[in-house]
Amino acid sequence: MARIARGSRAQRWTAAGPRDPRPEPLAGEEPLEVRLDGEPFTVTMRTPGDDLDLVAGFLVSEGVVAAAAQLRAVAAGAGVTAEGRRDDNVVDVRLGPGAVPPAAASQRHVYVSSSCGICGTASVEAVRKASRHAPDQDPLRVPVDQLLVMPDLLRERQRVFGRTGGTHAAALLRPAVEGAAGSPEVLCVREDVGRHNAVDKVVGWALRQDLLPLAGTVLQVSGRASFELVQKAAMAGVPVLSAVSAPSAAAADLGEETGVTVVGFNRGDRLTVYSRPERVVAGSVP
Template sequence: MPVRATKLRPVVQLRADGSSRDRADTLAGEEPLEIRVAGAPYSVTMRTPGGDFDLVAGFLVSEGVVWEPAQIASLAYGAGVNPDGSPSYNVVEVRLAPGRPGPDPSLARHVYTSSSCGICGTASIEAVSRASRFAVADDDLELPLAELLALPGRLRDGQRIFDSTGGVHAAGLFAVAEDGSAELVCLREDVGRHNAVDKVVGWALREGRLPLRRTVLQVSGRASFELVQKAWMAGVPALSAVSAPSTLAVELAASAGMTLVGFSRGDRVNVYAGAERVLA
């Protein structure tokens, strides 16, 4: 499959001194992806192409549809063509394992999920506050402050698409050893911050790693309610963001027993919930 994570586009660069020049600029790809479950349309999300099966698997974890790899029988690209007749790769067909019920039709997304909103189109507020099958309050994760402070830089070092475009979010999953050292085990980029997280979670599901005990999910943007929920649904005990959390994100993290970190920059962080896991 051709991965269309970036595309070259012509641009006119204007300068304050009155000069200009024509050049090519590398942009982050953004295309719709329709998710079908058992042949029925379920959601359309705007994403950066690449890692589509991980994205769909992670999305289904976030929706509470699956939590074990064996619950997905198959993932495959569905029908769809571009104007030039080539395959679009913008439809993914999901077949669940025999006996595994599909998503509740009343919770289906009735409008597309944009790259800026991961819960837009959810049919009811009850669908937003799903409970995870994985407990995180008793997770024995402990992370030295110095290691926590280093995570944003390590995430940034691995952002290849951002290096080319400056236009994508990133999520990195770090596994924490008994000695407190953190190893980056998965990094994904996407125009949607929720998609980047879903791609990480979907990778973990397909690798048989759920629940993600003793891990930290480092994200490049803010910590929204939806990102805390996605982390909780995957059994992640700690979420760290370089920017601010929302009030609902903090409330959900505290309720779930998660550690939530914001403004992780340079030599300081704000710990909004679960500060006992951070060893200063």
């Protein structure tokens, strides 16, 4: 679970003036170094917690791995601090058969901020990744009522956001299919100061559970749908990405290209479908 860090005493103001300072809970944000087979790969800013999921999902997004068997081992605390103590902000990954180690030219030699998932990529070509899964072939059809309840199901589980107001969230859900009874099943929820990190944590959880490709699922996010989030969905084989805010033009175009249904402005009583609309069907689940 994402961690809450208490900041220094903060002072709240109203139009009437300041109130007495008091401690305010804040979402944690710390650097995480990722090593591949002992060699430095990247450093990313993230909210500590679910770090092994984050790293596994990040490697799916980078096209390094596509199945659980391709991760031989993922170990936290792989570094040593200047004081000689174990450094929990370092994770080392040992790749297994079938993994595709990144070429030296595409390795990230600078840090990735919590607001940017593709910063530090060495070339424009390296931004685009080819998925080893095929969301465009997924036969999923989702009743619109199933999609409309997903933001609330996510919000109910945003514990860190509820206390700090400072995290994004992502949820992986399996909707009840057209003609079947029931509500969407919430498989996994993760939070982070970076929306791309929250998605990586969800995808990494699924990878470590050996659930990829994520056919028949919906990825619900708390913010907007960016190009990189659509790409992350495609890399994991997710057929539907739903966001409470708008997608970018590049996100909608990539959804059409990769076969991911991109849904935006999903806010309880309405939504807008920007790509592959045939997956969303009228009516409700009995």
